[in-house]
Amino acid sequence: MSAGLFGLLDDVAALARLAAASIDDIGAATGKATAKAAGVVIDDTAVTPQYVHGITADRELPVIKRIAIGSLRNKIVFILPAALLLSQFAPWLLTPILMLGATYLCYEGAEKVWGRFTGHGGHSAGHDEPTTAVGGDAEKFMVTGAIRTDFILSAEIMVIALNEVANQSFLPRLIILVIVALVITAVVYGVVAGIVKMDDIGLLLAQRTSTVAQKIGRALVAGMPKLLSALSTIGTVAMLWVGGHILLVGTDTLGWHTVYGAVHHAEEWVHHGVGDALGGVLGWLTNTAASAVIGLLVGTVVVGIMHLLPFGKTAKHDENEHDAAA
Template sequence: MASGFFALLDDISALVKASAASLDDVPAQVAKTTGKVSGIVIDDTAVTPKYVVGLDPSRELAIIYQIAKKSLVNKLLLLTPAALVLGYFAPWAITPILMVGGAYLCFEGYEKVHSLFTKHPAEPVESEQVQQMTPEELEKERVAGAVRTDIILSAEIMAIAYSQVNDQPLINQVVVMAAVAVFITVAVYGFVGLLVKADDIGVHFAQGNYAPATQKLGRGIVRFMPHFLTILSYVGTAAMLWVGAEIIAHGIPFTNHLLHELEQALAHLPVVAWLAKALACAVGGLLIGFVVEQGVKLVKKVLRKS
């Protein structure tokens, strides 16, 4: 009886040691996974600032905090468990779900590009038909839009994170994916917060009792940031098209093979290879977005008739 008890203790000790040795690899796995999703992280960073443009500057950080909090909750409580469950019971479903999300990103990106090049003539409307939106309602709408876009990018991040650890013990999978979720959320939204408050920092330096060079730098930041945020909004739109199309392309063997061949053909010019792939995906994203828009219009037309 005693020997059986001590044998059980030995087994538990061995299991704990194996788990500890496995967890020693977690930092390396987190670093590797973060590198794999760096492109999507850049896209997420570029997309987010446009959701606070035009709102009360005193509410900018509060809005970013709301988006970041919901993003982290989605990653930890929704996307990570979903990836683990799907990876175990239905690994074949992960790619189609991501492709649907990619199509939505292409649709959003196409809508924004289309609005840039299309001018709609102003139509007179009756005063009672004009709906006024309060700042609070506009803020809620912006946060909701940001969270919708973020959850698709976050789903891609967590799916890639899972793909890097799907052959690891369950505890490793959970720890790595949770660590990636926290690290990326803090990094992305911390940097976004710095971006949107950079003009306030510039004003502080320009108006404070600082050296002339520091004041000049502050004025330069104030003048530069509006242009930078505008450029960043364009980058964010391009990023939605690029990432959305790439998600879909990776889910189709033929297009995935074409992208791989394109990269291989320009492997000796890494920057050119990256640009060519991004451009091809962006153009593909526009086409996908156009098709999705036509489908949405058709569905709306059928619903109105019925």
């Protein structure tokens, strides 16, 4: 009887060790997948603050919360099941789908660039008034646009993470991707919330008795409009960069190696020409710049097509009417 009990305890201990090892493997794989997606996470963090520009302070955190919930819903409800099913039964479809999403990102970025040159986009006069001052419809419109753009970035994040854990069995893969979705959403929107509330923190510091705190507070208040404006520009560039890079890699994956080969050759030439760490940075910048140019070119073509097509004109007319009402 005692021998049987000790044997059972040995089996339990063995299972516990196996479970612990599995948890360690999942933790390591999650860290690797998250690290690989870090580039797109940075882009997502840069893109999002522009959507709360112009809204009243009391609505900033609620709006970010709504966008964060929409982002998590994008990842868990829509992207994760679709990515797992496609990777299981039709992995060849992942690249074309990502490229379609990348084309949309390029379009969004090019549209913003076009708007800044023509004065019919970005934060023009129609957007200077706080969103909440014109009613909840404007806020809903803005949140919907933010969640729609987030869908593309979230899809890229999840697919990058999926590629890093493709060798895992289905259940660990599912657990890892859920953890990645939760962690990345919390990090991105936690940072965004900190950024947009930095001016409020500055006001609190400016009211302290400490001279140092007052100087820091005033600097934060004075610098926040410039930071938000810079983040808006970074967000636009990020859309073009990420979209262009997805298209660049996608064409190579699908067998058209010319453009990717040229960009890769230029990156390697800069890297080896300069050498050391600086060469690596300049090589990365070369690839990034080429991706952004590709994104701008593709986006400009799509913007032109959308302006020529009847439904594109209608959509633009409706958007302008909405901006005029705002």
